[in-house]
Amino acid sequence: MTTALKSAPKNPPAQISADTLPASGAWATDARADAAGRLADMGLPTRRDEYWKWTKPDSLISAQPDPAEAFDYGSEAPIFDPIDRVKIVFVDGVFDADASDPLDGEGLEIERLADAAARDIHWAKDLYGVLEARGQTPVVRPLAAYNTAMATDGVVIRVTGQVNRPVSIIYRHEDDTSDAVLHHVIRVEEGAKLTLLENGAAAARFSDVTEVDVADGGEFHHIRAQGRCHDRQAITHMFARLAAASVFKSFTMTVNGKLTRNECVLELLGDEGVAHVAGAALGDGADDEFHHDDTVFVTHDAVACESRQVFKKVLKNGAKGVFQGKILVKADAQKTDGYQKSQSLLLDEDASFQAKPELEIYADDVICSHGSTSGAIDEDALFYLRSRGVPPHIATDLLVLAFLADAIEEIEDDVIADEVTARLDGWLARHRG
Amino acid sequence: MLEIKNLHVELEEEEKKILKGVDLSVPAGAVHAIMGPNGSGKSTLAYVLSGRDGYDVTEGAAMLEGKDLLDMEPEERAAVGLFLAFQYPVEIPGVGNMTFLRTAVNAQRKARGQDEMSAADFLKFVRAKAKELDINADMLKRPVNVGFSGGEKKRNEILQMAMLEPKMCVLDETDSGLDVDAMKLVSDGVNALRDAGRSFLVITHYQRLLDHIKPDVVHIMADGRIVKSGGPELALEVETNGYADILAEMEVEA
Ligand SMILES: Nc1ncnc2c1ncn2[C@@H]1O[C@H](COP(=O)(O)OP(=O)(O)O)[C@@H](O)[C@H]1O
Ligand SMILES: [Mg+2]
Numbered sequence: 142m143t144t145a146l147k148s149a150p151k152n153p154p155a156q157i158s159a160d161t162l163p164a165s166g167a168w169a170t171d172a173r174a175d176a177a178g179r180l181a182d183m184g185l186p187t188r189r190d191e192y193w194k195w196t197k198p199d200s201l202i203s204a205q206p207d208p209a210e211a212f213d214y215g216s217e218a219p220i221f222d223p224i225d226r227v228k229i230v231f232v233d234g235v236f237d238a239d240a241s242d243p244l245d246g247e248g249l250e251i252e253r254l255a256d257a258a259a260r261d262i263h264w265a266k267d268l269y270g271v272l273e274a275r276g277q278t279p280v281v282r283p284l285a286a287y288n289t290a291m292a293t294d295g296v297v298i299r300v301t302g303q304v305n306r307p308v309s310i311i312y313r314h315e316d317d318t319s320d321a322v323l324h325h326v327i328r329v330e331e332g333a334k335l336t337l338l339e340n341g342a343a344a345a346r347f348s349d350v351t352e353v354d355v356a357d358g359g360e361f362h363h364i365r366a367q368g369r370c371h372d373r374q375a376i377t378h379m380f381a382r383l384a385a386a387s388v389f390k391s392f393t394m395t396v397n398g399k400l401t402r403n404e405c406v407l408e409l410l411g412d413e414g415v416a417h418v419a420g421a422a423l424g425d426g427a428d429d430e431f432h433h434d435d436t437v438f439v440t441h442d443a444v445a446c447e448s449r450q451v452f453k454k455v456l457k458n459g460a461k462g463v464f465q466g467k468i469l470v471k472a473d474a475q476k477t478d479g480y481q482k483s484q485s486l487l488l489d490e491d492a493s494f495q496a497k498p499e500l501e502i503y504a505d506d507v508i509c510s511h512g513s514t515s516g517a518i519d520e521d522a523l524f525y526l527r528s529r530g531v532p533p534h535i536a537t538d539l540l541v542l543a544f545l546a547d548a549i550e551e552i553e554d555d556v557i558a559d560e561v562t563a564r565l566d567g568w569l570a571r572h573r574g
Numbered sequence: 575m576l577e578i579k580n581l582h583v584e585l586e587e588e589e590k591k592i593l594k595g596v597d598l599s600v601p602a603g604a605v606h607a608i609m610g611p612n613g614s615g616k617s618t619l620a621y622v623l624s625g626r627d628g629y630d631v632t633e634g635a636a637m638l639e640g641k642d643l644l645d646m647e648p649e650e651r652a653a654v655g656l657f658l659a660f661q662y663p664v665e666i667p668g669v670g671n672m673t674f675l676r677t678a679v680n681a682q683r684k685a686r687g688q689d690e691m692s693a694a695d696f697l698k699f700v701r702a703k704a705k706e707l708d709i710n711a712d713m714l715k716r717p718v719n720v721g722f723s724g725g726e727k728k729r730n731e732i733l734q735m736a737m738l739e740p741k742m743c744v745l746d747e748t749d750s751g752l753d754v755d756a757m758k759l760v761s762d763g764v765n766a767l768r769d770a771g772r773s774f775l776v777i778t779h780y781q782r783l784l785d786h787i788k789p790d791v792v793h794i795m796a797d798g799r800i801v802k803s804g805g806p807e808l809a810l811e812v813e814t815n816g817y818a819d820i821l822a823e824m825e826v827e828a
Contacts, residue, residue: 520627525664528624529678529734530652530685539677543668543717 163293168266169258176270176289183283192280195463195495196402196434201284201376206346208317209372209399219311220340220366220564224556226309227251229296233314233344234321236294240311248302248333254295254324265297265326272352272380276406280438285378285404288350292324300333300359307336312343314370319344325351329359329387336362336554342370342398349377355387357411363391364557366564367401371429374400379418385411385443392552394561395422395433396568402434402463409439409446409474419451419551423565424460425572426491431456434463435483441474441504448478453548454485455541456492457572464496464513472503481511486544488518488537538569575773576600576623576742581634583615583622583798592618594798595634600742603770607784608777609809610795611817616777617661619795620746624658625651638742653685655741659731659748661777666718671730674718675700679737703736707763724751732763743767744775749783761786781813796821 162173186198200207229251230240236253244251257263270289276282298308310325321344329335333356343349355361367375375398381389395401407416416439424431439448454462464483485494496513518540526536545565552558576598583593592615600606608616622629623636625648636643643651666674679699680690691699704714707729719727728748735743745764749757764774764787776787784792784806792808793800796817801824802808812820 519666521664522666522669524626524648525660525666526674526678527648528626528652528658528660529674529738530649530682531677532649532681533647535677535681539669539673540666543666546668 162290165258166260166263168261168263169269172266172270173290176273176286179274179277180283180286180290183277183281183286185283192436192465196400196432198284200374200400201346201348201402206318206320206344206374207372207399209314209342209345209370209374210317211314212342212370214369220368220560221309221338221557224307224309224338224560226307226338228309228311230311230313231294231321231323231343233316233319234293234323234347237313247305248300249304249308249335250299250301251308252297254292254297254326257297263297264299264328268326268328268352268354269324272354272382273350273378275382275408276378276380276438282378282404282406284348284376285350285380288322288324288348288378292322292350295324295326297326298335298337299328299330300335301330302333304333304335307338309338309340312339312341312347314342314344314373317345320346322348324349327351327353327361329353329355329361331356332358334360336364338364338557340366340368342368342373343375345373347373347375347377349375351377351379353379353381353389355381355383355389357384358386359384360388361390362553364552364561365391365393366561367393367395367398368564369397371397372399374398375402377403379403379405381407381416383407383409383411383414383416386413387411388415390417390551390553391419392548392561393420394565395420396564397424397429397431398433399430400432402436404436405438407437407439407448409441409443409448412444412446414443414446415448416446417449417451417551419449419548420453421545421548421561421565422454422462423568423572424454424456424462426457426459426461431460432463433461435466436463437466439468439479441468441470441477441479443474445476446474446478448480449551450481450483451548451551452483453545454494455488455544456485456494457488459491461492462494464494464498466497466511467499467501468509468511470500470502470504470507470509474504475506477504477507477509479507479509482547483513484544485515486518486541487515534573538566541569542566575602575604575639576775577635577637579635581619581622581636582632583618584630584632586628586630592629592798593622596795596798596800598793598800600773600775602773604791605768605774605776605787605789607789607792607809608775608795608800609779609792609812612779614795615798616795617746620658620661620744620777623651623744624648624656649681649685652738652740653682657735657738657740657743659728659735659743659745661746661750663719663727663731665720667720669718671716671718672700672714675734675737678734682738700737703733706766707733707736708759709733725753725756728752728760729756729763732760736763736767741771742773742775744777746777747779748776749778749780757783757786781809784809794820796824
């Protein structure tokens with residue numbers, strides 16, 4: 142990223158101008174200019190914004206990222222290693238062709254955003270920045286507009302049939318001061334199905350926008366692992382638009398990270414769509430800061446759709462968790478089944494959790510509920526386990542995994558779910574006491 | 575096997591004395607029963623033996639095969655062979671019963687310096703034991719005690735006992751909530767475990783269970799003390815006359 146955004150509350154970021162936007166073909170140039178215009182109107186987030194009450198945007202909008210030491214995995218195999226998949230590798234936000242698989246596959250078109258944007262005409266034109274722009278009301282998301290304007294690369298994926306292998310975006314972080322802005326666009330055509338995996342820390346600071354358009358009867362599954370690198374700062378946005386009888390399921394596991402904010406904006410526009418978004422975040426503030434924010438907005442704008450939000454956080458030693466989740470049911474969205482659950486398990490008294498669950502309902506024939514809780518380990522269950530000879534640290538890990546279970550259950554593929562569980566287990570073993 | 579001497583216990587939170595000098599000695603291979611009115615301190619005794627938080631032992635001792643129980647963590651007590659079948663088994667949502675059992679069996683094996691059981695061996699072991707107690711595959715798969723009926727919970731306690739093969743089994747009102755058939759299953763399960771190296775302390779309200787699990791000695795507990803001990807006939811006396819006579823005779827207030 143060449144352009145620095147200074148923290149200039151409510152001032153439009155003047156630094157973005159036509160000549161600082163990345164070079165692109167005609168459609169992308171327009172999309173970027175539009176986004177820059179949106180951003181200029183909105184201004185950057187400030188701590189006084191209601192939507193940023195619990196998460197300080199400062200380190201996300203500072204001119205330079207706070208340095209983050211790259212994590213040395215040693216001999217540890219990265220998550221998803223055993224899974225047969227199409228690999229796409231970005232190192233500090235730069236596409237690594239040598240480390241990536243050939244970008245083609247059955248029922249699948251994959252291109253780099255940089256290549257797609259250089260063309261005069263491309264299908265991605267109807268989506269790039271389009272879903273992001275839709276997601277700017279009723280709440281503005283300036284950092285997403287910034288991303289659309291400034292993204293240097295990403296992948297565009299179009300799925301036309303059944304894809305045998307998941308597509309796997311692997312992020313690597315090597316440079317302590319890297320600042321990556323990536324933008325992905327995904328179109329799942331009628332009746333097609335894609336599983337997208339993402340893992341790794343992308344950079345010292347990472348801005349990511351993913352726009353997903355799922356056509357009638359299409360299915361999109363997303364499993365993301367944000368792990369290991371301690372000082373990284375990340376702001377991610379997922380914008381999804383769902384047509385009739387389509388399925389969207391996204392699960393994110395987060396361990397470590399000085400600052401992570403994952404925003405997910407889902408629009409159910411066709412009848413009988415299904416949208417699930419889930420997350421399991423584990424944070425230990427003992428040696429490094431941990432702040433994790435899940436911000437979700439689900440709009441029901443069609444009949445008989447189902448949405449689920451299932452977020453779990455396990456926090457200790459000053460780790461901080463935030464959840465802002467909303468279900469908006471428009472007047473015509475009868476027979477909506479919406480559900481939102483956000484729970485945190487505080488392993489000590491220093492950890493904190495803030496939650497703002499919201500329902501806004503204009504239809505009368507709906508089932509919607511939300512629940513937000515924060516609590517400690519169940520002492521009775523702990524004693525029961527110990528009375529059977531299970532040492533307290535193993536008993537605690539078991540209870541923590543049990544607490545996370547309904548978020549992990551949102552992962553449909555058992556092999557992937559087991560991979561995630563094993564990583565969570567490993568983290569717990571490393572953070573005992 | 576189990577030696578309890580002059581055990582005094584108070585609640586940690588409030589100054590309330592619950593056990594007021596319990597003396598009890600259960601030899602190896604013996605089955606002792608404790609009966610007594612509600613609130614007399616039977617469950618408290620069971621909890622204190624197994625190391626639950628919330629109680630202060632102000633006086634006295636409890637030893638298992640000469641080892642000071644009160645000095646140990648709950649898991650250490652389990653490892654030296656103490657087992658408590660809970661009056662109210664705890665529900666643990668999210669933890670599968672099978673995982674729970676395997677974790678417990680392997681934790682104890684590890685504490686005793688044995689290798690962990692292989693997944694296949696464990697499966698064979700648990701299936702055999704479960705079958706004896708009429709515990710179906712579904713109960714093994716479900717989260718620990720969640721959605722179990724009263725009787726299922728109690729059978730699950732006995733399953734754990736059968737798998738952990740403890741030396742000193744404390745059964746706290748294992749008969750409550752059981753119908754006649756379940757009572758038979760549970761008693762058969764317990765009786766199958768009786769041997770010269772294993773002792774039982776069976777806490778019960780009713781004589782009924784003691785028809786199936788024949789005790790060597792019956793103790794009556796009231797107001798935090800053992801007020802009377804005798805043979806199995808003592809249980810019959812309670813059954814016909816209630817506690818009032820015995821308590822009046824002993825001049826304690828229940
Ligand atoms: N944690 C506790 N808090 C308050 N009172 C308690 C607690 N545990 C036991 N007690 C009291 O101690 C007495 C003995 O209880 P308990 O041991 O459960 O008796 P039993 O099992 O013989 O019915 C009762 O009066 C009961 O209310
Ligand atoms: Mg009791």
